[in-house]
Amino acid sequence: MHSPHFTADSSANGIRERDFTVGDVPGVLWSPSSGADRAPLVLMGHGGGAHKKHPAMLGRARPLVTGHGFHVAVIDAPGHGDRPRTAQDERDIAALRAAQAAGAPEGPVVVPYNARLAERAVPEWQATLDALQTLPEIGAGGPVGYAGIALGTAIGVPLVAAEPRIKAAVLGMMWPDALIGAARRITVPVEFTLQWDDERIPREAALTLFDAFASKEKTLHANAGAHADFPRFTEADSAARFLARHLGPSVGARA
Amino acid sequence: MHSPHFTADSSANGIRERDFTVGDVPGVLWSPSSGADRAPLVLMGHGGGAHKKHPAMLGRARPLVTGHGFHVAVIDAPGHGDRPRTAQDERDIAALRAAQAAGAPEGPVVVPYNARLAERAVPEWQATLDALQTLPEIGAGGPVGYAGIALGTAIGVPLVAAEPRIKAAVLGMMWPDALIGAARRITVPVEFTLQWDDERIPREAALTLFDAFASKEKTLHANAGAHADFPRFTEADSAARFLARHLGPSVGARA
Numbered sequence: 001m002h003s004p005h006f007t008a009d010s011s012a013n014g015i016r017e018r019d020f021t022v023g024d025v026p027g028v029l030w031s032p033s034s035g036a037d038r039a040p041l042v043l044m045g046h047g048g049g050a051h052k053k054h055p056a057m058l059g060r061a062r063p064l065v066t067g068h069g070f071h072v073a074v075i076d077a078p079g080h081g082d083r084p085r086t087a088q089d090e091r092d093i094a095a096l097r098a099a100q101a102a103g104a105p106e107g108p109v110v111v112p113y114n115a116r117l118a119e120r121a122v123p124e125w126q127a128t129l130d131a132l133q134t135l136p137e138i139g140a141g142g143p144v145g146y147a148g149i150a151l152g153t154a155i156g157v158p159l160v161a162a163e164p165r166i167k168a169a170v171l172g173m174m175w176p177d178a179l180i181g182a183a184r185r186i187t188v189p190v191e192f193t194l195q196w197d198d199e200r201i202p203r204e205a206a207l208t209l210f211d212a213f214a215s216k217e218k219t220l221h222a223n224a225g226a227h228a229d230f231p232r233f234t235e236a237d238s239a240a241r242f243l244a245r246h247l248g249p250s251v252g253a254r255a
Numbered sequence: 256m257h258s259p260h261f262t263a264d265s266s267a268n269g270i271r272e273r274d275f276t277v278g279d280v281p282g283v284l285w286s287p288s289s290g291a292d293r294a295p296l297v298l299m300g301h302g303g304g305a306h307k308k309h310p311a312m313l314g315r316a317r318p319l320v321t322g323h324g325f326h327v328a329v330i331d332a333p334g335h336g337d338r339p340r341t342a343q344d345e346r347d348i349a350a351l352r353a354a355q356a357a358g359a360p361e362g363p364v365v366v367p368y369n370a371r372l373a374e375r376a377v378p379e380w381q382a383t384l385d386a387l388q389t390l391p392e393i394g395a396g397g398p399v400g401y402a403g404i405a406l407g408t409a410i411g412v413p414l415v416a417a418e419p420r421i422k423a424a425v426l427g428m429m430w431p432d433a434l435i436g437a438a439r440r441i442t443v444p445v446e447f448t449l450q451w452d453d454e455r456i457p458r459e460a461a462l463t464l465f466d467a468f469a470s471k472e473k474t475l476h477a478n479a480g481a482h483a484d485f486p487r488f489t490e491a492d493s494a495a496r497f498l499a500r501h502l503g504p505s506v507g508a509r510a
Contacts, residue, residue: 210451216480218478219476219478219479219486220451220476220478222475222477224472224473
C-alpha cells in the first residue's frame with residue numbers, strides 16, 4: 001500500500017493543510033495543527049462545478065478539525081478542480097448549461113452525468129482511503145465517515161454502499177433515480193439534508209432517496225428555502241456533531 | 256398583572272425548581288440555580304397523558320437551563336397532571352383507549368380531543384406568560400420561545416399563532432387537520448420533528464403540517480423509527496441550540 005504523495009504543507013488558524021496526490025488524483029488533507037494524535041477521518045465530497053478547496057469544503061471541515069480533532073480529506077471529482085475534462089464531461093456540461101438556459105428540468109441531464117462521474121470517482125476514493133490509512137495519525141482500521149451533498153451525494157451513495165470502512169454518512173440534495181439500488185444497501189447511520197422549496201430537485205424526489213436508505217438510524221433535515229438557501233453554517237455544525245457521535249467514543253468525549 | 260403564586264422552591268444539579276399556580280393552573284418554573292440574571296423564557300408543552308414534571312420535560316429543559324441559562328416553564332394541560340378531568344375529557348380518553356384496543360386509526364379521536372384541550376389551554380398559557388413576565392429575572396418584553404410535541408403541538412400551534420410575544424417554536428408529531436389555519440399564520444422560526452415510520456401519525460399528515468407554516472425559516476427533523484423511537488436526547492439538544500440561536504444575541508454568546 002502506497003502513502004499519499006504530499007506536495008505542500010502549511011498551517012493556519014489551527015488547521016494543518018497538506019496537498020497530496022494519489023495516482024493522478026489531487027486532494028487535500030486537513031488536520032488539527034496541534035498534533036498528530038490518531039483520530040477519525042472524514043472523506044468529504046464537493047458539489048458539482050466546485051473543487052477540493054471550495055470555501056464550502058473548508059467551512060464544513062473546520063468544525064470537524066478544530067472542534068473534534070478529526071482529519072478531513074477532499075479530492076477533486078473527475079473533470080473538476082485541477083483535473084482535465086473528458087469529451088463526455090464537456091458534452092454533459094454543455095447539456096446542463098442548455099437545460100438551465102432553457103429553464104428545462106435539470107434532472108434528466110444531471111442524473112446520468114453525475115452517475116458517470118461516480119463510476120470513475122468511487123475507485124479513486126477507495127485508493128485515496130487506502131493511501132491515507134497508511135499514515136500513522138489515521139491508521140488502518142480507524143473510524144471513517146463520509147460527507148457530501150449534491151454531486152458529493154451522487155458519488156457518496158455508491159461509495160458508502162461499496163465501502164465497509166465507512167461507518168456514518170452525511171448526504172443530501174440529489175435525485176434518487178441512479179442511486180436507489182445503492183441506497184438500499186446502506187445500513188450505516190445517515191444524516192440527509194434537502195431544501196424544502198428546492199426549485200431544481202423536486203421535494204418528492206429527495207424524499208424518495210431519503211426513504212431508500214436501509215439505515216436503522218437516519219435523520220432528515222429539511223430546511224425552508226430554495227436550493228441556494230441551504231443553511232451551510234447550521235448544517236455543517238450539525239453534520240460535525242453527527243459524525244462525532246458515530247465515529248467512536250474517544251471522539252465523543254472530546255466533543 | 257399578578258405574579259405567579261409560588262408554592263415550593265428547591266435547587267438540585269444546577270437547576271432551581273419553583274412550583275407555582277396562576278389561577279387554577281399549576282406549573283413549574285426551572286431556572287439556573289447560579290443566579291437571577293434576566294434571561295429568555297421557554298414555555299414547554301407536555302405530551303398527551305403526561306404532566307408538567309414528566310421526565311421528558313426535565314430532559315428537554317436541562318440543556319436550556321444549564322447549557323444556555325434560560326428559564327423554562329411547564330403547566331399541566333387541561334385534564335392532565337394535578338388537574339381534574341371534565342366529563343368530556345373522560346369520554347375522549349375512553350374513545351382513544353377504544354380506538355387503540357381495536358387497532359383503529361387514532362387521528363379521528365385525537366384531533367378533536369386535542370383541539371378541545373387547546374381551546375382551554377391557549378388562554379391559560381397567555382395568563383401564565385403574563386404572570387411570569389412580572390418576575391424581574393424574566394421581565395416584560397424579554398424573548399420568549401415555545402417547545403412542545405404531540406399534545407404540546409396541538410396546543411402550541413394555536414398558541415404561537417395567537418401570541419406575538421413568542422419568537423421561535425419547536426413543534427412536531429401531530430396531525431394537521433385542526434391546525435392548518437393557525438399554522439399558516441405562524442411566521443416565526445420553527446423547528447419541526449416527526450418520526451419517519453410513525454405508526455400512529457401518517458408521514459404525509461405530519462409533512463402537511465410542516466408544509467403549512469408560513470415561517471421563512473423552518474427546519475424539519477425526520478428521524479427513522481416508530482413513534483416511540485423519537486431520539487429525545489439528540490432532539491432536545493438540537494431544540495436547545497435552535498432556541499438559543501433565535502432568542503437573542505446575548506444568549507447566542509453564552510451558548
